[in-house]
Amino acid sequence: MSVDAPARTLNVALVGNPNTGKSTLFHALSGVRQKTGNYPGVTVEKKHGSFTYQGQKVTLIDLPGTYSLAPRSPDEMVTVDVLLGRQANEAKPNAVLVIVDASNLERNLYIVSQVKELGLPMIVALNMVDIAQEKGISIDGAKLQERLEIPVVPTQANRRGGMDRLRETIVSLSGQESIEPQSPFPEEFREKVAQLNAKLQAQTPDAPRYLAERLLLDTSGYLETELLHGGHELHNWIVETRNQLAEIGQPVPAIEAISRYQWVQQSLDGIVTRETSRKVSWSDRFDQILTDKIAGTIFFILVMSLMFMAVFSNYSAGIFMGLIEDGFELLANGVNAVLPDGALKSLLTDGVIAGVGGVLVFLPQICILFFFIAILEDCGYLARAAYLMDKLFSKVGLSGKSFIPLLSSFACAIPGIMAARVIENRRDRLITILVAPLMSCSARMPVYVLLTGAFIPDEALLGFFPLQVLVMLSMYLLGILAAVGVAFILRKTILPGETPPFVMELPTYKLPSITGVFWVVVEKGWAFVKRAGTLIFAMTVIIWALSYFPRNESGVEAPFADEIAQLKQQRTGADEQQAEQIDNRLAEIQNEIDGELLRNSFLGMAGHWIEPVVKPLGWDWKIGSAAIASFPAREVIISTMGVLYNLGGEEDEESESLKDTIKNAKWHQSEENVFNIPVALSIMVFFALCAQCAATLAVIKRETNSWRWPIFTFSYMTVLAYLGALVTYQVSAFFLLS
Amino acid sequence: MLKLSELVVGEQGVIASIDCSSVAATRLMEMGMTPGCQVKLVGTAPFGDPLEIEIRGYRLSLRRSEADLVKLES
Numbered sequence: 033m034s035v036d037a038p039a040r041t042l043n044v045a046l047v048g049n050p051n052t053g054k055s056t057l058f059h060a061l062s063g064v065r066q067k068t069g070n071y072p073g074v075t076v077e078k079k080h081g082s083f084t085y086q087g088q089k090v091t092l093i094d095l096p097g098t099y100s101l102a103p104r105s106p107d108e109m110v111t112v113d114v115l116l117g118r119q120a121n122e123a124k125p126n127a128v129l130v131i132v133d134a135s136n137l138e139r140n141l142y143i144v145s146q147v148k149e150l151g152l153p154m155i156v157a158l159n160m161v162d163i164a165q166e167k168g169i170s171i172d173g174a175k176l177q178e179r180l181e182i183p184v185v186p187t188q189a190n191r192r193g194g195m196d197r198l199r200e201t202i203v204s205l206s207g208q209e210s211i212e213p214q215s216p217f218p219e220e221f222r223e224k225v226a227q228l229n230a231k232l233q234a235q236t237p238d239a240p241r242y243l244a245e246r247l248l249l250d251t252s253g254y255l256e257t258e259l260l261h262g263g264h265e266l267h268n269w270i271v272e273t274r275n276q277l278a279e280i281g282q283p284v285p286a287i288e289a290i291s292r293y294q295w296v297q298q299s300l301d302g303i304v305t306r307e308t309s310r311k312v313s314w315s316d317r318f319d320q321i322l323t324d325k326i327a328g329t330i331f332f333i334l335v336m337s338l339m340f341m342a343v344f345s346n347y348s349a350g351i352f353m354g355l356i357e358d359g360f361e362l363l364a365n366g367v368n369a370v371l372p373d374g375a376l377k378s379l380l381t382d383g384v385i386a387g388v389g390g391v392l393v394f395l396p397q398i399c400i401l402f403f404f405i406a407i408l409e410d411c412g413y414l415a416r417a418a419y420l421m422d423k424l425f426s427k428v429g430l431s432g433k434s435f436i437p438l439l440s441s442f443a444c445a446i447p448g449i450m451a452a453r454v455i456e457n458r459r460d461r462l463i464t465i466l467v468a469p470l471m472s473c474s475a476r477m478p479v480y481v482l483l484t485g486a487f488i489p490d491e492a493l494l495g496f497f498p499l500q501v502l503v504m505l506s507m508y509l510l511g512i513l514a515a516v517g518v519a520f521i522l523r524k525t526i527l528p529g530e531t532p533p534f535v536m537e538l539p540t541y542k543l544p545s546i547t548g549v550f551w552v553v554v555e556k557g558w559a560f561v562k563r564a565g566t567l568i569f570a571m572t573v574i575i576w577a578l579s580y581f582p583r584n585e586s587g588v589e590a591p592f593a594d595e596i597a598q599l600k601q602q603r604t605g606a607d608e609q610q611a612e613q614i615d616n617r618l619a620e621i622q623n624e625i626d627g628e629l630l631r632n633s634f635l636g637m638a639g640h641w642i643e644p645v646v647k648p649l650g651w652d653w654k655i656g657s658a659a660i661a662s663f664p665a666r667e668v669i670i671s672t673m674g675v676l677y678n679l680g681g682e683e684d685e686e687s688e689s690l691k692d693t694i695k696n697a698k699w700h701q702s703e704e705n706v707f708n709i710p711v712a713l714s715i716m717v718f719f720a721l722c723a724q725c726a727a728t729l730a731v732i733k734r735e736t737n738s739w740r741w742p743i744f745t746f747s748y749m750t751v752l753a754y755l756g757a758l759v760t761y762q763v764s765a766f767f768l769l770s
Numbered sequence: 771m772l773k774l775s776e777l778v779v780g781e782q783g784v785i786a787s788i789d790c791s792s793v794a795a796t797r798l799m800e801m802g803m804t805p806g807c808q809v810k811l812v813g814t815a816p817f818g819d820p821l822e823i824e825i826r827g828y829r830l831s832l833r834r835s836e837a838d839l840v841k842l843e844s
Contacts, residue, residue, distance in 0.1 A: 102800070112824070138802060289799030329816050535797045535830065535831075540829075658840050
């Protein structure tokens with residue numbers, strides 16, 4: 033390398049099986065300088081990091097963990113496209129870093145064999161050497177490097193071991209353009225691939241040899257549609273060739289696994305030594321207990337309960353939530369004090385601060401949940417949880433892999449929907465995403481708490497089971513049952529198909545890495561904050577505008593003008609007690625004016641307009657307006673009701689006056705109470721089932737890459753919520769009010 | 771011929787063949803289940819399904835319906 037030439041950036045792609053410590057290694061190499069994003073059109077996450085070593089800048093592209101480079105879906109295709117330099121907006125990698133699990137070399141070398149066929153310079157990071165040692169496996173790294181003809185660097189990513197040597201080896205590849213691709217396939221098969229490659233080149237000149245090979249191997253039909261665009265001539269040739277190959281004992285696709293594993297065995301022969309009698313490791317002993325029918329199930333329930341207690345307890349998440357609430361209150365007070373009354377102040381305090389704050393308040397719960405999930409995942413337990421739950425989930429046509437996304441959704445559907453990425457099967461993932469918002473998330477809690485507190489008698493059922501707790505629990509149960517039903521129906525109707533395979537590695541138990549867990553929490557938390565900061569922000573501004581305009585302040589104030597003037601005059605000469613009375617009356621008038629303004633706003637008009645629709649649910653137009661206003665986020669319903677019933681906007685679910693007022697609210701020009709138990713139940717059922725969360729819908733849009741699914745989710749959930757509320761009101765009114 | 775799904779917990783066997791007509795078969799083979807390879811049934815989940823097996827020195831879970839695709843040497 034000449035001294036004066038500016039060093040070009042070295043692009044290195046990270047590839048490897050799941051559970052090999054790939055993310056940990058990525059973080060260990062690149063530190064904090066990393067960018068996360070999405071490839072357009074698919075749900076594959078792109079993670080970029082970089083480091084500079086000996087003056088050479090290296091950019092790392094972290095690709096999703098995979099067992100094989102055999103694309104059968106657009107998501108899997110991205111990984112292959114990136115490696116082949118076919119992905120738009122992504123520079124072709126100069127080298128590939130394959131991370132392998134030293135304790136599981138046989139299976140991990142399978143993908144090494146595939147990468148070797150790409151012809152890119154490569155390095156093998158032999159990770160988790162310590163775990164291999166514990167298992168009594170010793171590997172001759174130098175010999176392995178000789179056999180594979182590629183650099184092999186032993187690493188311990190969780191302790192940052194071997195990082196300098198790895199960096200050095202990566203940098204040493206600078207300037208090397210390619211290696212000779214090596215194929216483990218038999219001669220006859222390679223000839224056929226060469227023939228197909230020539231034919232493919234004639235049709236699509238930029239198609240690499242690797243894809244020709246994949247085209248011949250892929251019997252799923254995915255690559256044919258992707259590369260041939262329905263060309264019949266090549267299709268027939270491929271079918272014919274596969275038949276010929278099968279006749280000479282090289283059936284596609286079995287030939288791939290057979291050839292590659294043969295190569296693996298040859299490569300490892302004499303290099304890996306195991307202690308003759310395989311030790312029963314502590315991981316095996318754990319596994320025996322943790323996947324045991326009885327002990328394993330009890331442990332599972334204990335872990336899940338502990339996690340939920342931590343998420344919902346006042347002593348963990350509660351403390352931080354309180355701090356965030358206080359922070360936003362302080363901010364609102366500050367803005368209140370600084371700005372003059374008017375549209376801007378209202379927008380900032382009632383719109384932005386209340387809206388964004390109302391969502392951000394769930395950040396601690398989300399962080400705590402992901403802290404637990406990351407630990408469980410890192411130590412290898414989550415795969416066991418999916419294993420234990422699979423039978424149950426398969427009853428509704430899903431798999432155990434849907435368990436974690438749905439579990440996360442109890443805190444918030446947003447991380448839950450993002451967690452659905454672990455499900456490789458597109459249909460399973462879609463169904464999981466579509467039912468995830470039915471899990472009662474923490475935003476429903478305030479609605480449940482307010483209404484049960486106000487209307488459900490504080491009595492115990494059968495002498496020991498508190499009725500209020502029972503009602504709250506049934507709301508959670510209702511969501512779960514609805515999700516089960518919807519998943520089942522989707523599977524039978526619009527998303528039919530074969531049950532996808534459930535083939536899942538149960539990784540060796542290991543101690544979780546602190547930095548790995550930390551990064552998961554930071555990434556998920558930040559993704560949530562970004563969402564709250566953008567979409568919720570926009571939605572709250574819209575809803576605020578609808579509730580603020582049109583504004584005829586002087587018209588609404590006119591009837592009170594005389595009284596206000598009079599009160600203000602009296603106040604100047606009043607003693608302390610009188611002044612307090614006058615202030616109270618003034619506040620009352622102000623609340624009445626605010627209420628009247630809201631009633632006359634677009635939102636109020638909309639509420640009046642939909643009253644005939646919500647009347648069968650037992651609702652008056654104010655509840656209807658509040659339901660509309662709570663479209664950005666469910667919990668907004670409480671502050672909106674506060675304003676509509678002339679209490680001012682600063683109401684929360686524990687507010688006594690809101691409880692009292694809604695208890696005493698009357699239907700227009702009548703003595704009939706608006707609220708009673710059936711109405712409270714119908715509101716709760718509505719909010720348990722409805723899709724009142726703009727951020728969730730936006731995440732569904734992002735994760736499915738189509739507007740179709742968020743629209744579908746909103747529609748089906750709204751219909752479900754309406755029908756649920758209707759039945760709840762009519763049935764309970766029949767029994768309780770007659 | 772004995773199928774993988776018919777093993778008793780704790781029992782071992784050697785893979786003879788895999789029914790390749792199913793999509794799941796490719797996945798199983800990628801995970802290392804190739805003819806001649808030794809497998810051991812380690813246990814089953816609480817409701818008897820899925821199964822936990824040991825292959826090539828690691829643990830893999832799969833459903834009974836997938837284990838049916840795998841024939842063992844007798």
